[in-house]
Amino acid sequence: MQTNEFTPPADPSTPEQAPRIKIFGLGGAGIKVMELLSASEFAGAGRVAIATEAASLAVTTASEKLLLETRELRGLGTGGDPERGRVLAEEQTDQLRALCQDAEMIFIVTALGGGAGTGISPVLARIARDSGALVLAFVITPFKCEGSLRNQMAMEGLERLRNKCDGLICLPNECLSKMLTSQTSVLVAFEMGNRLLADAIRGIWRLLIRKGLIEITFADLASVLRNQHAHCMFAVAEASGPNRADLAVSRLFEHPMLPGGDALSRSETVLVSLTAGPDLSMAELSTISSQITSRCPAARVVVGAAVGSDFGDCLGVTIIASCPADGEGEQIQIERITRPIQQAVEPVIRMVEPTQPIPLEAPATRSSSEPGTAKPGSRTKKSHSQLQQGQLPLQIVSKGGFGEPTIHRGEDLDIPTYIRRGVSLN
Amino acid sequence: MFDPTSIIVGLEVGTSKVCAAVGDVSRQDGALSIIGLGQSPSRGVKKGEIIDAEAAEECIRKAIAEAEKMADVEIRNVYLGVTGGHMRGFNNRGVHPIVSADREIADEDVKAAIKNAKAINVPAQNQVICAIRQHFTVEGQDGITNPVGMLGSRLEVDVHVLHGNLNRLQNAIRTVKGLQLEVDDIVFNGLASSLAVLHSDQKEMGSLVIDMGAGTTEFVLYANGIIKHTGILAVGGCHVTNDLAYGLKLRTSRAEKVKLDHGSAMVDEDAKGHSVTIDELGTDSRSLNLEHLRMIMSARLEEIFQLIRQELAQADVLKFLRAGVFLCGGGSRIPKITQLAERVFCMPVSVTKTNSISGLSTTLDQPEFATAIGLVKYGSFQVRRRPVAPLPRIQDLIGTLFKRR
Structure with a gap:
């Protein structure tokens, strides 16, 4: 399982080399994920908790806490309305800016789909960037069964956040459904997602903090994560023992985000980071590198390695891959794997069929959902309980009237090239 | 008037147009000249394959009639060009x-x-x-x-x-036969194009011919005078139009016009920040970002070349290319397409002319006609091998008396 805690603590003897990093846990879920990152391991990083409800802040061990609150909310939080979250954040820009001071790098950890994370994160990312920090966002998107409205809000929030930060790693909770059995409880399922995201943060932290033999810089990382139309996958695996290289690779490919390693074949850029003790052999390095490279022949692969005695004989592999967002194939796949989880978890009442088009390919949708042009903040909670107008997935990606699709190495060539390649027209 | 055995007709049922070329092999020296050409905009064809036989039949009829009129002959037999992603x-x-x-x-x-x-x-x-x-x-x-x-x-x-799917090949043949035309042979379009545009020394040196059609892109690689590799990509000019229609939010017909008027295969510095206004009777005028237009086109065209290069590299035949890359088909008319191809293939690229055949040179000097003319050329090779039958002479005599008007 990937949920094992990474035990060796970071080397505290090299704090002056490390960039000044702050981790922002945003909203209830974001704070929970941040709590999974132990303070000793992340020594040197500032931990900030931001929430709109006092209850979420009460549990955190973060060094700095900020409660975003106005009198109108009466301590009830945002009520799941991202617009309220956004307005709140805009109102308290000064406080957020003060928190972002002196940080060279800011991690924003949050879950999208609710009010706080979805609404505040783009504003926070903007402020953080304005204050000169590099911004990396780690987000979780909801399960499909959490309702189409939540999913849609998450997708809109994701798009907005993507434009505002330097890098974004998204864990769709939906990916977990492969790991769930019919007995898995809801609590465990959510916990699993939180742990996976924490793993990702830990992996990236190590990658950035440990000055490696073969170094991966933030610029490399950002170039992998920045692609607008792409989505990122990550996986972390560890192994020890005589066969650790093979073991780590096979664990990596079993990771729920990389089902069978198939997903890698479509990726454009793959970043591989190794951490190990001084006994890391060249053979191990080349085994891992070649096994990963063989899965993604078309991708640009960047390999980095860090060696430290505190890792013991534990070999850690972190992989981050960006692959172009594709249209129907992906959606159908998600549809298919949705079913078991809908049976497993008692379904939340869905108001519309979850066939909302993912607005990644629709620039029009994105521009209309920019904060400036968004709906006024007076949207009431009542409007959410009204039925949403369903939308048929008629024009997700225009493939034109070409009839039989032209599939070339798993890619539908009828979809415009600029979409598949993520050429942004802005 | 003409000896019918010396008349060879090439028929290409393409995605954007149907084209029929009539050639005449001289009795004296066996030289081939093109004496007629007929074309008609195509309907009912997608990605080089017929999807609506009735519509396609009508277009073929028009093209054949035009060719007959121009060459002043009656067409009974054709060499049919075939293509499609299944090949x-x-x-x-x-x-x-x-x-x-x-x-x-x-x-x-x-x-x-x-x-x-x-x-x-x-x-x-x-x-x-x-x-x-x-x-x-x-x-x-x-x-x-x-x-x-x-x-x-x-x-x-x-x-x-x-090789290709038998039924799908039969569909094309049946449609042509439905017009009371005999199909002498079916020929791969890419092969036909290469016959029309390459000289023998270019085949010897090692050349790649890319026929950039509307629905499909065919490519043939020659080296040491023989065909080393052939390939088909069911992607073509229609995809460029569709990309533009989607990316710029235009109707397909308008996107096609924009492609022809303002398209280019490269994104130039001078396109940056410029916009073009499109105007059409009965619709509002709109301003389009020229850079976006070219970016969309360039992405698609570059991908086509890259896929071809990839396939050739995989077959390990790129090393044979010494004479360069030759483009034909309607797609080769896109401005700066040679520059883009040069960037991908890293070797000289030129748009070819069908210059290896005599007759009607100015009309024929179009890259779009390479396939139809190549089909005629293919036919002329076959005819030279075939013995002359006496019967058609009489048929022809009667034929000229009752010729279709």
Whole structure:
């Protein structure tokens, strides 16, 4: 399982080399994920908790806490309305800016789909960037069964956040459904997602903090994560023992985000980071590198390695891959794997069929959902309980009237090239 | 007037147009000249394959009628060009032991060797369209073009075999037959184009011909005078139009016009920040970002070239390319397409002309007609081998009396 805690603590003897990093846990879920990152391991990083409800802040061990609150909310939080979250954040820009001071790098950890994370994160990312920090966002998107409205809000929030930060790693909770059995409880399922995201943060932290033999810089990382139309996958695996290289690779490919390693074949850029003790052999390095490279022949692969005695004989592999967002194939796949989880978890009442088009390919949708042009903040909670107008997935990606699709190495060539390649027209 | 056996017609049923070319092989010296050409915008064809037989039939009828009128002949037989994503080409080797006492290789041995080479495992529903002879090997001696009369105990031949889905090929043939036209032979469009545009020294040197059609892109690689590789990509000019229609939010017909008026394969510095206004009767005028337009086009066209390069690299035949890359088909008219292709292939690229045939030169000097003219050229090779039958002469006499007007 990937949920094992990474035990060796970071080397505290090299704090002056490390960039000044702050981790922002945003909203209830974001704070929970941040709590999974132990303070000793992340020594040197500032931990900030931001929430709109006092209850979420009460549990955190973060060094700095900020409660975003106005009198109108009466301590009830945002009520799941991202617009309220956004307005709140805009109102308290000064406080957020003060928190972002002196940080060279800011991690924003949050879950999208609710009010706080979805609404505040783009504003926070903007402020953080304005204050000169590099911004990396780690987000979780909801399960499909959490309702189409939540999913849609998450997708809109994701798009907005993507434009505002330097890098974004998204864990769709939906990916977990492969790991769930019919007995898995809801609590465990959510916990699993939180742990996976924490793993990702830990992996990236190590990658950035440990000055490696073969170094991966933030610029490399950002170039992998920045692609607008792409989505990122990550996986972390560890192994020890005589066969650790093979073991780590096979664990990596079993990771729920990389089902069978198939997903890698479509990726454009793959970043591989190794951490190990001084006994890391060249053979191990080349085994891992070649096994990963063989899965993604078309991708640009960047390999980095860090060696430290505190890792013991534990070999850690972190992989981050960006692959172009594709249209129907992906959606159908998600549809298919949705079913078991809908049976497993008692379904939340869905108001519309979850066939909302993912607005990644629709620039029009994105521009209309920019904060400036968004709906006024007076949207009431009542409007959410009204039925949403369903939308048929008629024009997700225009493939034109070409009839039989032209599939070339798993890619539908009828979809415009600029979409598949993520050429942004802005 | 004309000896019918000397009249050869090439018919290409393309995605954007149907084109019929009429050629005449001179009785005296066997030289081929094009005496007529007919074309009609195509309907009912997608990605090079007929999807609506009735609509396609009508277009073929028009094109044939126009060609008949221009050449002043009646068309009864055609060489039909075929293409489509279902077609595949690969190289195969056939072996034949020479059993005769003197070990001299005879015509029959050559035929047997080629027959062996054709007998390959194509999928059950597929049919071999053609097997193009490459080189013979006699007793391990490579690169022999004509082994007849040589001595040896073992004759081998390399062939390039093209095969495609039988039913889908039949659909095209049936549609043409429905117009009371006989199909002499079916020919792969890419092969036809390459015949029309390449000189023999270019084939010798190693050249790549890319026929950029509306629905499909075909490519043929020659080296040492023989075909080394063929391929088809079911992507073409229509995809460029569709990308533009989607990216710029235009109707397809408008996108097509924008593509022709303002398109380019490269994103230039001077396009940056510029916009073009499109105007049409009955619609509002709109301003389009020229840079976006070119970015969308460039992405698609570059991808097409990259896919071709990838396939050639995989087949390990890129090393044979010395004469360069030659473009034909409507897509080769896109401005700066050669620059883009040069960037991908890293070698000289030019838009070819069908200059290896005489007659109507200015009209024929268009890259779009390469396939139709190449089909005629292919036909002329076949006719030279065929004995002359006396009967058609009489038929022709009657034919001229009752000629269709």
